[in-house]
Every structure is written in C-alpha cells, then in structure tokens.
Amino acid sequence: MSSSESVKQALIKQILLESNTANARQLIEKMNENCFEKCVPKPGSSISSSEQTCITQCTEKYMAAWNQVHQAYVTRIRQEVGNNSFSTV
Amino acid sequence: MDPSVSQLDLEQLNEKDKAELRQFVGNENQRTRVREQTHVLTDICWKKCVTGSVKSSALDKNEQSCLANCVDRFLDVNFMTLKHLSNMRQ
Numbered sequence: 001m002s003s004s005e006s007v008k009q010a011l012i013k014q015i016l017l018e019s020n021t022a023n024a025r026q027l028i029e030k031m032n033e034n035c036f037e038k039c040v041p042k043p044g045s046s047i048s049s050s051e052q053t054c055i056t057q058c059t060e061k062y063m064a065a066w067n068q069v070h071q072a073y074v075t076r077i078r079q080e081v082g083n084n085s086f087s088t089v
Numbered sequence: 090m091d092p093s094v095s096q097l098d099l100e101q102l103n104e105k106d107k108a109e110l111r112q113f114v115g116n117e118n119q120r121t122r123v124r125e126q127t128h129v130l131t132d133i134c135w136k137k138c139v140t141g142s143v144k145s146s147a148l149d150k151n152e153q154s155c156l157a158n159c160v161d162r163f164l165d166v167n168f169m170t171l172k173h174l175s176n177m178r179q
Contacts, residue, residue: 007097008106012113014094019121026128034135038143060146065135065156068148070127072160077123080164 031062134159 039054040047047055102110138155139148148156 002103003098003101004103004106007099007101008110010094010097011110015114015117019117023121023124026125030128030132034132035143038139054143057146058143061139061143061148062131062135064146064148065139065152066127066131068153068156069131069134069160070124072157073127073130073164074123076161076164 027063027066031059034062035059130160130163133163 035055035058039051039058134156137159138152
C-alpha cells in the first residue's frame with residue numbers, strides 16, 4: 001500500500017469511528033431520557049421487574065421509531081430536492 | 090483524538106487521495122446532519138405519537154403512521170415559517 005493510501009485509510013477509519021460514536025451517544029441519551037420518562041413515572045428504592053421489562057421494550061421501540069423517522073425524513077428531503085425547494089433549509 | 094492519527098504525515102497525501110478525502114468528508118458531514126436532525130425529530134415525535142404505556146417492543150400501526158405524519162407536518166411548518174419570514178422581509 002502506498003503511504004498516501006495508508007494515510008487516507010487511517011483518516012477515513014478515524015472519522016467513521018468518531019462520527020458513529022457521536023451518533024450512538026446521542027441515540028442512547030435520547031433513549032434514556034424518553035424511556036425513563038415512560039417506564040419510571042415514580043422512582044422507587046430500586047428498579048422493579050415491570051419497570052425492567054418496560055425499559056427493554058422501550059429501548060427497542062425507540063430504535064424502531066428512530067428508523068421510521070429517519071426513513072420519513074430522508075424520503076421528504078429527496079422529494080424537496082426534486083422540487084428544488086430545499087435550498088432554504 | 091487517536092494519537093496514531095495526530096502522528097499521520099498529511100504531506101504524504103497525493104492529489105487524488107486529497108480529492109477523495111474531501112468528497113468523503115463532505116458526504117460524512119451530510120450524513121451527520123441528517124442523523125442529528127433525526128435525533129431531534131424522533132424526540133419530538135416520540136412524545137407526540139407514543140402516548141400509551143409501552144406494552145411491546147414493536148410500533149403499532151397507529152404509532153407508525155403518526156410518526157410518519159409527524160415528520161412531514163413538522164417539515165411543513167418549517168417550510169411555512171421560512172416562507173412567511175421571507176415574505177415579511179419584502
């Protein structure tokens with residue numbers, strides 16, 4: 001591998017690592033916030049088993065919601081780009 | 090930052106690889122903006138659409154269509170606001 005190629009690959013690898021980590025961190029933060037809100041309305045002295053079940057389901061559901069929203073958002077952006085009305089956003 | 094990256098000699102990059110990197114960073118920035126906006130929208134629309142207690146790890150039909158509508162209407166409002174503001178300026 002040429003030295004240019006290896007520098008390029010190292011940069012790409014590092015950029016992807018950092019951007020994927022930032023994305024995961026944001027997802028976890030929001031998921032935590034929203035599932036805590038939903039599953040632990042009145043914090044007790046420990047997490048109950050029904051709260052645990054709720055949290056497991058809630059995190060999976062939140063990821064499903066993220067994917068659904070992402071899909072709807074990307075579809076809309078493509079549409080707006082097609083209509084040429086996206087220049088203002 | 091990873092020390093191995095700060096030790097990289099960027100002078101080694103040839104023009105072709107520089108151009109490729111610029112392209113890559115541009116694409117990656119755009120992907121990041123879309124993902125960040127998705128985090129904001131998911132937060133807003135989750136609060137509006139998932140109102141009952143969580144009984145399953147899947148979204149039901151109503152929640153699914155509510156989320157899709159929520160994204161579209163939020164963006165409608167976004168465009169309307171921009172349009173209104175630009176009309177006020179004239």
